[in-house]
Amino acid sequence: MDILKDKLKKLFRQILSRFSAYGYGYKISTEVWNLEYESGRWEYLSTIHQMAHYMIIVGYIYHVRDELLKNNLSLLDVGCGQGVILRYLEAGQFSNYLGIDISSEAIKQAQSYSGSNIQFVEANFEEYEAEQKFDLIIFNETIYYANSPVQTLLRYQKFLKPHGLFIVSIYIQRNSLDYIKKINNFFDVVSSIKVENDKRKKWTIELLKPRKLSQA
Numbered sequence: 001m002d003i004l005k006d007k008l009k010k011l012f013r014q015i016l017s018r019f020s021a022y023g024y025g026y027k028i029s030t031e032v033w034n035l036e037y038e039s040g041r042w043e044y045l046s047t048i049h050q051m052a053h054y055m056i057i058v059g060y061i062y063h064v065r066d067e068l069l070k071n072n073l074s075l076l077d078v079g080c081g082q083g084v085i086l087r088y089l090e091a092g093q094f095s096n097y098l099g100i101d102i103s104s105e106a107i108k109q110a111q112s113y114s115g116s117n118i119q120f121v122e123a124n125f126e127e128y129e130a131e132q133k134f135d136l137i138i139f140n141e142t143i144y145y146a147n148s149p150v151q152t153l154l155r156y157q158k159f160l161k162p163h164g165l166f167i168v169s170i171y172i173q174r175n176s177l178d179y180i181k182k183i184n185n186f187f188d189v190v191s192s193i194k195v196e197n198d199k200r201k202k203w204t205i206e207l208l209k210p211r212k213l214s215q216a
């Protein structure tokens with residue numbers, strides 16, 4: 001009976017995963033995110049096949065810190081999941097990191113990364129109000145889960161310091177190129193890098209500057 005129950009649970013999760021793979025307008029409930037993190041569905045983000053697009057983000061972080069700011073950075077990671085970006089970033093490389101995610105299970109797993117300058121908060125990014133301003137705000141494979149990606153980025157501008165920038169990483173599938181075009185209409189594209197991994201999966205990772213700050 002228990003084996004049957006486990007098999008049914010697994011099947012249920014697989015079906016949920018299939019429907020929640022995309023974002024792009026599909027509403028994915030917090031319960032599904034929690035089930036997916038519990039089932040290990042997102043473990044693959046920590047594999048070597050995913051490393052390249054995280055490393056571009058890390059490259060942008062170092063570029064902004066060393067070339068533009070010449071100071072330590074505060075980072076907001078929106079939809080941080082298990083905090084995988086911290087696999088590639090040592091705590092000494094930033095002044096503070098805050099990861100927010102709607103999934104309590106993701107936040108629980110993310111706690112494996114710890115440090116006095118690392119914090120995780122369970123929150124819905126559609127409503128979240130940050131209590132501080134950041135040098136960099138990262139949307140890593142998350143902006144397409146927003147009700148309105150452009151409006152979300154515009155709202156998050158108020159949580160950026162005057163010189164602050166966004167890093168937006170988008171997994172290329174279906175209509176993602178339309179999303180990128182729409183986003184790029186509202187921001188100055190400081191850099192846009194395309195990555196393809198050994199499994200032919202593609203990402204576009206961009207460093208974006210809010211328009212009203214482009215004279216700064």
Ligand SMILES: C[S@@+](CC[C@H](N)C(=O)[O-])C[C@H]1O[C@@H](n2cnc3c(N)ncnc32)[C@H](O)[C@@H]1O
Nearest residue numbers: 033079080081084101102103124125140141145
């Ligand atoms: C594809 S995962 C990416 C995780 C992480 N950014 C990474 O790349 O390692 C998308 C994440 O967005 C989170 N998410 C989706 N909608 C959200 C929302 N409205 N508020 C906060 N987090 C959300 C999910 O829980 C999930 O952890």
